Each structure stands twice: as C-alpha cells, then as structure tokens.
Amino acid sequence: MKKIVAMILVPVMLFSYYGDAYHEYGRHTEFNSASYEPMFGIHSDGVELIEDFDSMDEFVDACYNKGYSVILFNALPWEYYFVSPTLERLGWEFGEDMLTSLLDKAHEKGMKVFVDIQSLAWKVREDYEGWPGDTPSIGDVVSVVEELISYGVDGISEEEFLADWFPPVYEKCIESGVTYLHKGIPYDMVWFCNESSTVFDAFSNCNVLMTEDYYMNDDLARNCIIPSFASGLNRSYWMKSCPDDWALGSIENMKNVMRMRMVQYKPQYIFAMIYDRSDFEEFDPSSVLPAIQDYVLDEEKPLCNVVVYLTNEPGTNDNPKDLDPWQLLDVSFSAIANGIMSSGYNIKITSSPLQNADAYYVYTRGGWWDETNILDLPDSIVSLFYGNKTVFLEVAANLPVSTPNWQKVRGRIGIDNSIFDAFFAENEPIKGNYNGISYTHMGSDWCLFNEIKPSNVNGEVLSTCSYNGSTYALIVKNGNCIFVNGAGLDFNASFPISSILGVGNGLQSPCKCISTTGIVSTFYATGDTPLHIKLPYPTSSLQWTKIDINGNVQSGSAQYDEEYGYNDYLGEGTLLLLKGIGGINVSMSKPANSLYINDREIMPLKSAVIIGRITISGEATGDFGIKSMAFYVDGEMKYNDSEAPYAWLWDEHSLGRHEIMIKAYDMEGNVASEEKEVWIFNL
Known part of the structure; x- marks a missing residue:
C-alpha cells in the first residue's frame, strides 16, 4: 500500500516543485548570554x-x-x-x-x-x-x-x-x-x-x-x-x-x-x-x-587539576609531617589559583589525579630535613610526569631523592640527584626574575625553598633568585614538566605560573589583580595597578566594561592585538570585564534541494522533497568553537548534538510541507541558525 501511495504522490509533488518558484531560506545570528539569575x-x-x-x-x-x-x-x-x-x-x-x-x-x-x-x-x-x-x-x-x-x-x-x-x-x-x-x-x-x-x-x-x-x-x-x-x-x-x-x-x-x-x-x-x-x-x-x-556565559574551559597529596598526620617538632604543608598550601594558593585562572583554566582540587584534566598542579610534602621523613609519591601521580599534559610540581619542604618514584620525578623535571637543604625564610621576601622581569616569588610571612643551583638543573631554568650570596633556581622546566621551587608562594608568583601554563599567554607582568581569563575575562584590582595580559582565545576585538570603586560604569569596544595583548591601568577596587567578539556561521548540508528516498539523494529539484526518513546534518564554525547544534521541526526542538559531525535522523510520521531548522551555539553564547522548507511523505 505504501508503495502505491508513494507512486501516486511522487509525480504530483515533482510536478508541483518543478513548477513552483524557488523558496528562499535564511540564516540568522543571535547573541545570547547565559541564563543566570542568582x-x-x-x-x-x-x-x-x-x-x-x-x-x-x-x-x-x-x-x-x-x-x-x-x-x-x-x-x-x-x-x-x-x-x-x-x-x-x-x-x-x-x-x-x-x-x-x-x-x-x-x-x-x-x-x-x-x-x-x-x-x-x-x-x-x-x-x-x-x-x-x-x-x-x-x-x-x-x-x-x-x-x-x-x-x-x-x-x-x-x-x-x-x-x-x-x-x-x-x-x-x-x-x-x-x-x-x-x-x-x-x-x-x-x-x-x-x-x-x-x-x-x-x-x-x-x-x-x-x-x-x-x-x-x-x-x-x-x-x-x-x-x-x-x-x-x-x-x-x-x-x-x-x-x-x-x-x-x-x-x-x-x-x-x-x-x-x-x-x-x-x-x-x-x-x-x-x-x-x-x-x-x-x-x-x-x-x-x-x-x-x-x-555571564556558560563557558567551557580547559581544566587544571590541582592534586593535593598530603596526609592527616600533623607530626611533631621532632618528627614533622603535614601540619606545615597544609598551612603553606593556604599561603601558596593565591599564586596557584591566580596563575591557573589567568591562563584560561578552571580548577578542581582532588586528592588523586583526575583522568580527563588538561593540565595538573601537584602539591605535596616531599620530605622534612632529611631523607628519613618522606611522603613518597604513588604511581598515579608519577605517571602524570610521563604524559603529554603540562604538569607542575610544588613541594612543601625538601625535594626527596631516595625513593625510586622520587628519582623518576626528578629525572622528568630535569633536576639531578643531589641532596638539597631547604632554606627557611621569615619576614624576608624572596625576589625572582622571570623573562627579565622582577617579581616576588615568596612572601614576607614565611616560606621554604630548596637550595637548587642552576648547575643542578638539566632542563631550562626559567626563574632565579639571589640569596645569601648565591644564585638559586626558582622555576625549572623540562619539556611539559615544571618544578616550582618554594612553598609559601607570594601572590605575584602567579605571573610566571600563568605565563608558563598559558604558553606565553596569561599575565605578562606582575599585577594586583584577581584575574580570570577566557572568552570572558575579569580583573578585580586590589590596589592601583598596571595590567598586561594576553588572552587565551583568538579575537580581533573586545567588548569591555569597567566599574570603579564608586560604582561609575564605562563601557565600549576596542581592537585587540594578539601579539601584544591587552594593556591597562586600574584603580583600587575597579572591576574590569573583557569579552572577545567573535563570529559564528552555520549551514545545512543535508537535505539539499533534491529528491530523497529513504535518506538517499535521487535527483536535484528546486526544493527538497523527501520520501521516507532523512538525515538532517549541518556544519558550523565559530571563532570561539562550537558547543552544540540543535535540530528543529516546525519550531519544536527534536535533538541536540554536542559533537561533530552534527546530524539527526528524522524518522517520524510526517506528511506535507514542514520547516526544518538547525541552530549552532558557540562557547560565547552566540547562536546562528538556518531554516528550510521541505515536502515530506513518511508513513
């Protein structure tokens, strides 16, 4: 019976469509923010x-x-x-x-x-x-x-x-x-x-x-x-x-x-x-x-997994364990967080590594004073240093050498097997030098760092300090593995962390800003400060809003130079927001203006005529990536696809003229759509 009906209707529809004028369909772009009502x-x-x-x-x-x-x-x-x-x-x-x-x-x-x-x-x-x-x-x-x-x-x-x-x-x-x-x-x-x-x-x-x-x-x-x-x-x-x-x-x-x-x-x-x-x-x-x-966007960012590998044992003065490392984590975290977030990453803290993170920052005890009081690393953490993701290491005390796993990690971070003493500094900030720029590496409260000299390093020495008449390595990089020497990091150590994790993007100099970058970037100035930042996404122009400590609001747009970055000077209490301005394009690749029978293209027509089921597919490009594509029939969403190639099989009882539409969404919340009228006969 279906075959008989199809044989009757096909010539009727073909005649109709060959005789009809070509029906235009449109593409539209919308710009939406996330639905957020706290x-x-x-x-x-x-x-x-x-x-x-x-x-x-x-x-x-x-x-x-x-x-x-x-x-x-x-x-x-x-x-x-x-x-x-x-x-x-x-x-x-x-x-x-x-x-x-x-x-x-x-x-x-x-x-x-x-x-x-x-x-x-x-x-x-x-x-x-x-x-x-x-x-x-x-x-x-x-x-x-x-x-x-x-x-x-x-x-x-x-x-x-x-x-x-x-x-x-x-x-x-x-x-x-x-x-x-x-x-x-x-x-x-x-x-x-x-x-x-x-x-x-x-x-x-x-x-x-x-x-x-x-x-x-x-x-x-x-x-x-x-x-x-x-x-x-x-x-x-x-x-x-x-x-x-x-x-x-x-x-x-x-x-x-x-x-x-x-x-x-x-x-x-x-x-x-x-x-x-x-x-x-x-x-x-x-x-x-x-x-x-x-x-305020539903922005997907890469993830940096901060792995805090410490115990619940406080120890004693004679047998120190993890009381001080926990405290030094609190001191260091202003630099860790600001460095990671100003590079365009989100943060999750866990006690063991996540499998799907895009980068890692490992914080652990190491050893106290000698090689007899070591917190050894599990294989799950050691394996990070053999992967292809960026991985940082910070130890709260001495960098150990006497266990096989610590020897492996030492080799991966590019530091020889010498035994290092740890310097204890109090009320004495330690100044570092990164890319020729001076910054405070460790703060004035108290801190610890290993007496690692450049001669002990097989990798790159990215930052050094002078202390007690000698030069010591503060940041060492070997391939994708980075050792940050010192616990009790100063907030300004976020500058080199950001630059390294951002592969040249991120903070370009120290500043007094709580910084988060992405398609949308925020900077809150805790004091009068210059700001020089390279954003992690390609864009040629920015929308910006600046709200000072008195509530005065300024807004506008500006060109963005990817080679130089963004430069500004913010007064204390000022909030700066930047948003990359990007485009999004979508096109419906199937159905074309053709006759389709059971998802197979038979012959070109002036409009789309479909007998049986049909796969609707689309392509989309955007300056900030594509988040998903949704498929609609007569204004009703039928399917949302979050992975390319974007497609949906339409196999529902349908008869007559219908409008199909695809909507592509980018990471910034922008929407581009394309719709098309089709004739379909699917019993």
Whole structure:
C-alpha cells in the first residue's frame, strides 16, 4: 500500500516543485548570554540590624521587598536567641526567642531561614575572656542542631567547626532535608590536620561551601581554594561579602566583588552581611547583575587539576609531617589559583589525579630535613610526569631523592640527584626574575625553598633568585614538566605560573589583580595597578566594561592585538570585564534541494522533497568553537548534538510541507541558525 501511495504522490509533488518558484531560506545570528539569575541572601551576623526595625515582621517584610530569598541569622552571636535546653545546661547566656517569629514571618513570605551556629566552634577555638558558659562537646553540638531542626529551620551554617563535628551534623541535616553550609576560611586546612583529619574528609560532609570575601587583598585569590574544593567534591558553592569599614568598606566595592564571583563561578546564592540600617537601605540586590549580564556565559574551559597529596598526620617538632604543608598550601594558593585562572583554566582540587584534566598542579610534602621523613609519591601521580599534559610540581619542604618514584620525578623535571637543604625564610621576601622581569616569588610571612643551583638543573631554568650570596633556581622546566621551587608562594608568583601554563599567554607582568581569563575575562584590582595580559582565545576585538570603586560604569569596544595583548591601568577596587567578539556561521548540508528516498539523494529539484526518513546534518564554525547544534521541526526542538559531525535522523510520521531548522551555539553564547522548507511523505 505504501508503495502505491508513494507512486501516486511522487509525480504530483515533482510536478508541483518543478513548477513552483524557488523558496528562499535564511540564516540568522543571535547573541545570547547565559541564563543566570542568582538568589540573594542577607546575613544578620548579630541582632543589631534586626533591632533597627520596629518589629521582626517589619524586618522580614523589608528583606522580602528587597528581593532576598534567604535570611541567615546568627542565633548565638554571644547570647543565644532561641529556646535551647542544651545551651541552658552549658550555662550560656540567653537573650530572647527571636527565632520563632523570624521563621513564622519568613516562611509566610516564602523565604528560607538559615541559622548560623559558628559560636559553638569559637568557644572551642577562641573562648574569649569573659564569655559565659561551658565548652560544648560533640554531643552538645548535635543536640543544638536537633533543637534548631525541630524549630523548622531550612539550613544550618557554621565556620571553624572541628573536623569530627562535620559527619554527625551532616547526617542530622540529611535526615531532615536541611541544608548544611560551611563557611570556609584559610585556617580550616591546618586545623583539620591537627585534628587527624583532612579538608577532603571534612568538606565531604556538608552540602555547600561558601567563601567569605571580605578583604581587598590577595585573600580574594586565596579564597578560590573553596570553590576549587567544592568543584572537586561535587559540592555547591555560594559566596558572602560585607561592606562594613573593617571589610570592603563600601556597598559599591562589595557589589564589584560579588560581580567578580558571578562571572567566575555563578554561585546559586550570594549573601550580603549587613550590620546597620543605612547599609541595608543602600544595597539593592537587583542592581548587581544587570551591569555584567552580557559577561555571564556558560563557558567551557580547559581544566587544571590541582592534586593535593598530603596526609592527616600533623607530626611533631621532632618528627614533622603535614601540619606545615597544609598551612603553606593556604599561603601558596593565591599564586596557584591566580596563575591557573589567568591562563584560561578552571580548577578542581582532588586528592588523586583526575583522568580527563588538561593540565595538573601537584602539591605535596616531599620530605622534612632529611631523607628519613618522606611522603613518597604513588604511581598515579608519577605517571602524570610521563604524559603529554603540562604538569607542575610544588613541594612543601625538601625535594626527596631516595625513593625510586622520587628519582623518576626528578629525572622528568630535569633536576639531578643531589641532596638539597631547604632554606627557611621569615619576614624576608624572596625576589625572582622571570623573562627579565622582577617579581616576588615568596612572601614576607614565611616560606621554604630548596637550595637548587642552576648547575643542578638539566632542563631550562626559567626563574632565579639571589640569596645569601648565591644564585638559586626558582622555576625549572623540562619539556611539559615544571618544578616550582618554594612553598609559601607570594601572590605575584602567579605571573610566571600563568605565563608558563598559558604558553606565553596569561599575565605578562606582575599585577594586583584577581584575574580570570577566557572568552570572558575579569580583573578585580586590589590596589592601583598596571595590567598586561594576553588572552587565551583568538579575537580581533573586545567588548569591555569597567566599574570603579564608586560604582561609575564605562563601557565600549576596542581592537585587540594578539601579539601584544591587552594593556591597562586600574584603580583600587575597579572591576574590569573583557569579552572577545567573535563570529559564528552555520549551514545545512543535508537535505539539499533534491529528491530523497529513504535518506538517499535521487535527483536535484528546486526544493527538497523527501520520501521516507532523512538525515538532517549541518556544519558550523565559530571563532570561539562550537558547543552544540540543535535540530528543529516546525519550531519544536527534536535533538541536540554536542559533537561533530552534527546530524539527526528524522524518522517520524510526517506528511506535507514542514520547516526544518538547525541552530549552532558557540562557547560565547552566540547562536546562528538556518531554516528550510521541505515536502515530506513518511508513513
């Protein structure tokens, strides 16, 4: 029967199409940004802000009208502000029950309430003089959490929790469907190790990791360790900032830091820690995103896997192990993060290597003082140095030589088998020289580096320093393997790391910018600074927006010289955003204007006539690469293909005239489309 119908219809359709005028079809290009609408929360660190309002209802109504979705309430800043038999037994000072009215009103408005209980940990770690009450046990902490869950809170928040507090608190939250949020701070890593745990163990036992981006210095780069752990552990990342005088100093400066994190990480929730009514009234959450909306993209970047290979053993003065290496990782990470991100890479921190990373940065102990106290490397890490990916190595103490695996790695990084002492420097910055440019390699707090002389190096010596009358190698490169000599890196060491990883792209000189590059690049100036950067993607022109510390916005476009890069001078607190301007083209390669029978081209026509199934295929090119191609029939998307060659087999019951369309998407969010009218007969 199908054959009979086809025999009748084919000549009819052929006659019709030979006689019809040629139907034009079009190509279109659109320019879209990522769909990103973060939710905002307000953090009432004490009760002072709430008491600036006449009632709790007025406070919650004001938060709701401002557009806040979450209220983060510190329920025990010094006194506690909910009914707690546990804290009463411990002798803590009770204020009043503010939590009941807060929850009732917030839930009535559809808002969430998170309760912060960081003071439980402060009592253990700080125990300020004159603070009444006993130190809580782990059982007491769990009891307080249970009390808050019984109140109906939506989340528990804390900082400085002890490592063994995480699992039972997380378990209680999971059982009750309550979010457990940890506010990460740099000291976490050292504390966890001192408690015979690691940051991997602790951070695995919470739902969300949050940065507290308070200070206009390289802490903003160091804080990137939190989203990097979150990415490696598949945890959500949120951020919080503060405009108070002790923090960022103004609402506009806080907004710029929020914008930086939006473009870098797109956190789901962004919190403002507000202390007084005037800052509350001044800050408008809805004003943060619009200025940078065009710069928020779902951009795919290469991945640099930071492999932190350390133990949970703190050691002792006589038998040192990993307490100091964890602390030095915190010091170094401002350089590590800024160097990697300014080269156009994303970061994931893991304890063992990922299989699919595009580059690696290995941080490990090495050995302490002699060859008897070595953390040997596993084969999985050694194999990285035999691969074809760029791999960095940084050791927190001595570079070992006495184990076969360390000997292999030494050979790969181009350093001979001499035994090196490690220099300890304190309050004495170590200056390096890279490509003829001076920079601070290690900071003024404290640092360690190996007394490796250029004569000990079989590879390239990329950076050197003079110390105690001798010259030492600071960065050594042998093929794709790089050794960064020194733990306790200064923020400015991000300059050579960026240039090496970027293969000449990235930072071209030291600067005081928290830097992220890609199709969209962000630079936040922690001080007045020159900026010289080469971007990791080819482009001939840039869209730019500059927002200064007072909120003044300038925008425009500029030509980009790939050989020289981008050069600017930024004032303190300025946020600069750059976006490469690129083109995208798409063409439908099949069906052409022909007759097709069961996906086979029979003869040319003035339009496309299809009998049976048909493979629709397209080709696309873009300055920033192609992310995917979608296939549509009569405006309905049927298939999305993320790998070339882009094709979809259309084999549905269809009869008559239809419009097919392909849409290609590039990494910048741009869209190009082409549509075509076809006649199809497919029973």
